[in-house]
Amino acid sequence: MNRPDRRTFAIISHPDAGKTTLTEKLLLFGGAIHLAGEVKARGANRRARSDWMKIEQQRGISVTSSVMTFEREGITFNLLDTPGHEDFSEDTYRTLTAVDSAVMVIDAAKGIEAQTRKLFEVCRLRSVPIITFVNKVDREGRDAFALLDEIADMLALDVTPMSWPVGMGGLFEGIYDLNANRLMQPSGDSRAFEGKTASFSGLDDPKLADALSAQGLERLREEAELAVGGYGEFDPEAYRHGDLTPVYFGSALKEFGVGELIDALARFAPPPRPQPAEPAPVSPDHAGVTGFVFKVQANMDPQHRDRIAFMRLCSGKFRRGMKLTPSGSGKPIAVHSPIMFFAQDRELAEEAWPGDIIGIPNHGTLRVGDTLTEGEGIRFTGLPNFAPEILRRVALVDPTKTKQLRKALDDLSEEGVIQVFYPEIGSNWVVGVVGQLQLEVLLSRLEAEYKVAARLEPSPWDTARWIAGDDAAIKAFASINSSQLSRDRDGALVFMAKSAWEVGYVQERNPDIRFSATKER
Numbered sequence: 053m054n055r056p057d058r059r060t061f062a063i064i065s066h067p068d069a070g071k072t073t074l075t076e077k078l079l080l081f082g083g084a085i086h087l088a089g090e091v092k093a094r095g096a097n098r099r100a101r102s103d104w105m106k107i108e109q110q111r112g113i114s115v116t117s118s119v120m121t122f123e124r125e126g127i128t129f130n131l132l133d134t135p136g137h138e139d140f141s142e143d144t145y146r147t148l149t150a151v152d153s154a155v156m157v158i159d160a161a162k163g164i165e166a167q168t169r170k171l172f173e174v175c176r177l178r179s180v181p182i183i184t185f186v187n188k189v190d191r192e193g194r195d196a197f198a199l200l201d202e203i204a205d206m207l208a209l210d211v212t213p214m215s216w217p218v219g220m221g222g223l224f225e226g227i228y229d230l231n232a233n234r235l236m237q238p239s240g241d242s243r244a245f246e247g248k249t250a251s252f253s254g255l256d257d258p259k260l261a262d263a264l265s266a267q268g269l270e271r272l273r274e275e276a277e278l279a280v281g282g283y284g285e286f287d288p289e290a291y292r293h294g295d296l297t298p299v300y301f302g303s304a305l306k307e308f309g310v311g312e313l314i315d316a317l318a319r320f321a322p323p324p325r326p327q328p329a330e331p332a333p334v335s336p337d338h339a340g341v342t343g344f345v346f347k348v349q350a351n352m353d354p355q356h357r358d359r360i361a362f363m364r365l366c367s368g369k370f371r372r373g374m375k376l377t378p379s380g381s382g383k384p385i386a387v388h389s390p391i392m393f394f395a396q397d398r399e400l401a402e403e404a405w406p407g408d409i410i411g412i413p414n415h416g417t418l419r420v421g422d423t424l425t426e427g428e429g430i431r432f433t434g435l436p437n438f439a440p441e442i443l444r445r446v447a448l449v450d451p452t453k454t455k456q457l458r459k460a461l462d463d464l465s466e467e468g469v470i471q472v473f474y475p476e477i478g479s480n481w482v483v484g485v486v487g488q489l490q491l492e493v494l495l496s497r498l499e500a501e502y503k504v505a506a507r508l509e510p511s512p513w514d515t516a517r518w519i520a521g522d523d524a525a526i527k528a529f530a531s532i533n534s535s536q537l538s539r540d541r542d543g544a545l546v547f548m549a550k551s552a553w554e555v556g557y558v559q560e561r562n563p564d565i566r567f568s569a570t571k572e573r
């Protein structure tokens with residue numbers, strides 16, 4: 053099948069490294085938006101969204117993750133936004149299962165920071181290839197060699213500089229493309245880069261002396277020679293295996309190096325890769341339409357209380373109106389209004405290809421982790437539910453609102469905001485989260501969207517494990533441990549424990565039962 057070209061990627065970075073700015077500029081270069089600044093727009097429309105977005109605004113973090121699509125020179129780029137705050141790592145992990153490659157943004161003055169490193173580890177688990185963008189070279193930064201060595205040492209990754217900054221901060225004169233021997237320089241006051249680009253025969257081209265100061269030229273020649281000699285040549289295969297990262301220098305704010313970054317994604321980043329699945333990985337060339345839901349989001353549109361399931365298409369050609377069967381419910385649904393995301397605009401998707409993300413409006417039939425197919429017995433694997441690290445009992449302020457609370461907890465657990473555990477005995481519903489901030493989001497959304505006032509109280513449990521085993525073993529286990537059993541939103545049995553130690557203890561005494569900290573769907 054002749055598939056159109058796709059690059060589905062995410063940007064990983066530590067807060068403040070410039071992810072938002074770079075996203076805006078990528079969209080601008082890709083012609084998806086006309087005004088940079090729209091990504092973090094504080095427009096009236098945005099304010100009208102539900103209250104929980106206020107948390108996002110107050111804290112200056114991005115809670116929602118979305119998809120932005122842009123095109124350039126015949127290639128469609130799908131950029132998946134990963135929330136930067138560490139409390140939302142669950143969401144972030146899931147988003148990273150839906151990309152084929154990543155761009156790692158590093159602040160030139162700070163190098164590798166904590167969150168960059170964490171996200172990098174997630175990419176490494178799945179051998180996601182990474183292109184590095186060293187941002188903010190228009191400011192005083194660290195020595196370029198020190199930065200490259202830090203990436204190589206801290207991430208145990210080979211590095212190949214693809215471009216080289218001629219000075220940084222006040223001494224910045226431009227960026228030299230080490231492969232194409234092009235020099236990109238600011239023109240005018242460089243507030244907006246209407247840069248000039250000139251080609252040279254090489255670093256010893258005498259014409260370089262006209263473009264750079266004597267000091268700048270000397271420095272470039274010296275450093276670039278060392279850089280080219282000191283680091284290995286760019287090896288596209290090693291990059292695609294996740295063993296080597298090509299490094300580009302630039303400034304998202306001044307639009308330096310952004311075009312080169314898009315070119316690098318177009319030239320080197322992998323098109324849709326086969327996705328891990330049972331009974332076998334699914335190649336993008338597989339004829340039937342398959343995909344998986346990696347995110348469910350409510351309230352994308354304040355006018356409609358809709359929920360959008362984000363599906364990554366893994367194979368086949370999707371057409372609007374076609375029937376797909378989710379693995380969760382097993383009941384086919386006709387997808388009449390699939391949505392594609394062009395920056396802030398949504399458009400109806402008439403067709404979509406492997407690598408594309410489509411939004412499917414639904415009322416709770418689609419869950420995070422669902423596989424969708426045209427009826428084939430395929431299941432995508434590797435979308436984990438994490439063992440919650442914080443458990444709280446939910447107490448109602450108004451006890452007549454039990455029904456509303458149950459509905460809200462079901463909805464929010466479907467979205468992956470929280471996990472919910474309904475005990476087999478008693479009515480102490482327990483919610484589990486991976487980070488504290490999720491609890492604030494929970495309370496705020498309960499109140500704003502479901503008009504339920506609730507309190508969170510300490511729970512007797514400290515951790516939870518999904519359990520599995522043959523029917524007889526489960527039955528025997530349940531008869532003795534019923535006071536510690538709950539069911540999750542999908543009815544799966546969960547063992548609630550007072551401590552990790554208790555898990556080990558019970559596990560040892562029940563070798564027939566499998567205890568698992570993650571629930572793969």
Ligand code: GDP
Nearest residue numbers: 067068069070071072073188191303304305306
């Ligand atoms: P995020 O938290 O990673 O999304 O970072 P932002 O894109 O919001 O950027 C954080 C701050 O760094 C903002 O004040 C940006 O204006 C600034 N910034 C981003 N890119 C650059 C750059 O290339 N040069 C300079 N000087 N500042 C930048």
